[in-house]
Amino acid sequence: MERILKEKIxxxxxxxxxxxxxEDLIQIQETxxxxxxxxxxxxxxxxxxxxxxxEKTGENIxxxxxxxxxxxxxxxxxxxxxxxxxxxxxxMDYFRKxxxxxxxxxxxxxxxxxxxxxxYSSPNTNKPLHLGHIRNNLLGFSLFRILSACGHKVIKxxxxxxxxxxxxKSMLAWQxxxxxxxxxxxxxxxxxxxxxxxxxxxxxxxxxxxxxxxKGIAEEDARNSAPLMKDAREMLLKWEAGNKExxxxxxxxxxxxxxxxxxxxxxxxxxxxxxYYESETYKIGRDLVLTALDKHILYRNTDSSIxxxxxxxxxxxxxxxxxxxxxxxxxxxxxxxxxxxxxxGFNRCLYVVGNEQNYxxxxxxxxxxxxxxxxxxxxxxxxxGMVELPEGRMKSREGIIxxxxxxxxxxxxxxxxxSQELGKLSDFxxxxxxxxxxxxxxxxxxxxxxxxxxxxxxxxxxxxxIDFNGNTGPFIQYTYARIKSVFRKADQTGIRSDTxxxxxxxxxxxxxxxxxxxxxxxxxxxxxANNYSPALxxxxxxxxxxxxxQFYHDFSILGxxxxxxxxxxxxxxxxxxxxxxxxxxxxxxxxxxxx
RNA sequence: GGUUCCGUAGCUCAGUUGGAUAGAGCAACAGCCUUCUAAGCUGUGGGUCGCGAGUUCGACUCUCGCCGGAAUCACCA
Numbered sequence: 001m002e003r004i005l006k007e008k009i010x011x012x013x014x015x016x017x018x019x020x021x022x023e024d025l026i027q028i029q030e031t032x033x034x035x036x037x038x039x040x041x042x043x044x045x046x047x048x049x050x051x052x053x054x055e056k057t058g059e060n061i062x063x064x065x066x067x068x069x070x071x072x073x074x075x076x077x078x079x080x081x082x083x084x085x086x087x088x089x090x091x092m093d094y095f096r097k098x099x100x101x102x103x104x105x106x107x108x109x110x111x112x113x114x115x116x117x118x119x120y121s122s123p124n125t126n127k128p129l130h131l132g133h134i135r136n137n138l139l140g141f142s143l144f145r146i147l148s149a150c151g152h153k154v155i156k157x158x159x160x161x162x163x164x165x166x167x168x169k170s171m172l173a174w175q176x177x178x179x180x181x182x183x184x185x186x187x188x189x190x191x192x193x194x195x196x197x198x199x200x201x202x203x204x205x206x207x208x209x210x211x212x213x214x215k216g217i218a219e220e221d222a223r224n225s226a227p228l229m230k231d232a233r234e235m236l237l238k239w240e241a242g243n244k245e246x247x248x249x250x251x252x253x254x255x256x257x258x259x260x261x262x263x264x265x266x267x268x269x270x271x272x273x274x275x276y277y278e279s280e281t282y283k284i285g286r287d288l289v290l291t292a293l294d295k296h297i298l299y300r301n302t303d304s305s306i307x308x309x310x311x312x313x314x315x316x317x318x319x320x321x322x323x324x325x326x327x328x329x330x331x332x333x334x335x336x337x338x339x340x341x342x343x344x345g346f347n348r349c350l351y352v353v354g355n356e357q358n359y360x361x362x363x364x365x366x367x368x369x370x371x372x373x374x375x376x377x378x379x380x381x382x383x384x385g386m387v388e389l390p391e392g393r394m395k396s397r398e399g400i401i402x403x404x405x406x407x408x409x410x411x412x413x414x415x416x417x418x419s420q421e422l423g424k425l426s427d428f429x430x431x432x433x434x435x436x437x438x439x440x441x442x443x444x445x446x447x448x449x450x451x452x453x454x455x456x457x458x459x460x461x462x463x464x465x466i467d468f469n470g471n472t473g474p475f476i477q478y479t480y481a482r483i484k485s486v487f488r489k490a491d492q493t494g495i496r497s498d499t500x501x502x503x504x505x506x507x508x509x510x511x512x513x514x515x516x517x518x519x520x521x522x523x524x525x526x527x528x529a530n531n532y533s534p535a536l537x538x539x540x541x542x543x544x545x546x547x548x549x550q551f552y553h554d555f556s557i558l559g560x561x562x563x564x565x566x567x568x569x570x571x572x573x574x575x576x577x578x579x580x581x582x583x584x585x586x587x588x589x590x591x592x593x594x595x
Numbered sequence: 596g597g598u599u600c601c602g603u604a605g606c607u608c609a610g611u612u613g614g615a616u617a618g619a620g621c622a623a624c625a626g627c628c629u630u631c632u633a634a635g636c637u638g639u640g641g642g643u644c645g646c647g648a649g650u651u652c653g654a655c656u657c658u659c660g661c662c663g664g665a666a667u668c669a670c671c672a
Contacts, residue, residue: 358599483631
């Protein structure tokens with residue numbers, strides 16, 4: 001409609017002022033609630049063509065449009081704003097059209113679909129997932145759904161950071177203090193058990209370095225020269241050399257962690273098409289580095305460590321292989337990127353990684369470019385903000401974290417408590433109720449995370465927990481469940497929505513308002529894809545739910561005596577529920593039929 | 596110190612390529628269930644959009660400078 005209006009206005013300007021006005025000067029926006037009308041033309045930019053006052057210009061354009069374009073039923077001018085009213089017939093026609101489409105997302109299809117790789121999650125195998133990872137996983141998975149909805153071929157990948165000094169830390173601690181403890185013997189989830197030893201390592205290290213610091217050694221030196229740290233470095237060397245004992249320990253502990261991760265992923269409802277392991281890709285990276293060294297793209301320091309000079313790119317020097325020959329984080333990321341491009345030939349590769357690594361990805365992109373991989377232009381760091389606690393950021397090393405598994409089960413428990421308090425679902429079987437509480441608890445959690453602009457840091461206050469009223473997932477789920485309930489009742493009483501024809505009925509203002517909002521769904525999804533922002537979809541679903549709830553409150557649907565009007569309202573409800581379902585699905589949020 | 600990001604109601608967050616009187620929720624207070632699910636709806640109070648300039652017909656939005664916060668600049672990941 002905006003496009004048609006723009007064209008009509010252009011024609012009008014040609015007739016009235018005999019001038020060809022560039023399109024970007026014709027600014028159409030939705031009319032604000034406080035004014036009458038549907039779309040508003042900002043006339044200020046047009047004054048140089050009309051050579052008239054804003055009011056007069058608006059009047060002239062308005063009356064010309066209204067008399068030549070039947071869809072415009074009226075207009076008014078406030079200051080420099082021309083508010084155009086679209087006829088109810090147009091809205092009704094539009095609504096009938098979308099009501100007959102089985103999948104509105106078809107409207108979001110892009111002209112040229114791309115192969116897009118989305119990397120998300122990227123856990124370390126030395127500790128369990130926490131709230132920060134939840135944000136990462138939800139964002140990554142939602143981006144996958146949104147981009148797929150627009151017709152792209154999206155591949156979900158995960159890179160598991162399963163090697164490196166930090167992994168050796170928990171291995172070493174387990175070796176020294178574990179007494180052979182296993183998930184089976186302790187009853188602990190594997191990732192939690194390994195995480196426990198990571199914390200123990202840090203605790204013991206702190207003791208050792210504390211002793212050294214008491215002798216006057218600086219903190220950093222103390223940490224590095226503590227015996228435990230030396231042992232960890234030695235273990236990494238052994239690992240890279242393929243020492244059997246170390247490898248066996250590594251494999252065993254990693255398998256514990258993977259079992260734990262799988263369970264958390266399953267609960268969160270996320271999955272992957274392809275999982276990469278740093279333990280495999282770092283070698284590719286190392287070879288790349290050595291090849292680039294031969295080509296003099298990189299240089300070797302006197303201590304035989306290998307570096308990239310990115311001065312020209314404004315990015316300083318970057319270490320790529322340590323003096324002892326072991327790889328760093330960047331090394332494996334180079335290898336992973338090249339491997340992925342070989343395997344998928346992607347157009348775009350999105351890295352869902354926290355904004356603390358902005359610099360890392362600038363360097364990665366520049367390095368690949370320097371090495372001659374022009375496709376590195378397609379790499380995009382989807383940089384999201386940190387989840388902080390009221391006291392500041394979470395600290396895995398000290399165990400000050402909001403654990404993912406704990407939080408998920410707390411949410412489900414809360415959903416149960418709230419439901420019970422409200423006296424709902426009392427006639428349901430336990431298994432059915434469990435399933436509903438799971439959907440609601442996770443819906444609350446996921447929505448809480450996804451409604452926030454991904455770029456921004458966000459605060460999570462554990463003591464306040466997550467709400468179930470207002471701008472929340474359960475609110476939207478509730479709206480959906482209400483609509484489903486209406487349809488169940490309609491079935492029982494033999495009233496069907498598809499039997500009636502509502503041509504010619506006059507819709508109320510609230511009903512038109514609902515249609516206007518329904519219309520925004522597909523644009524919102526496209527915008528969310530372009531801006532990589534699930535939050536836009538989340539906030540849209542909330543807005544729609546609010547609007548529908550007002551409609552639901554003000555009007556009777558099944559109690560409406562006029563059959564045409566009744567079917568219209570049923571159709572409005574049907575399209576609303578379909579959009580809510582579809583929109584929330586893009587966020588990875590499931591909808592309960594009852595709650 | 597360099598670079599990047601952030602600062603909107605008591606709290607958590609929206610706010611489109613610069614457009615009209617800056618919006619929601621939570622919390623507080625006051626109403627609405629004999630009627631399709633009250634996890635809902637309606638209303639009241641609450642703002643120097645960090646501060647100050649500049650550009651513009653018009654700035655929460657763009658530019659510059661301050662103030663405050665965060666991240667990063669590792670032979671950590």
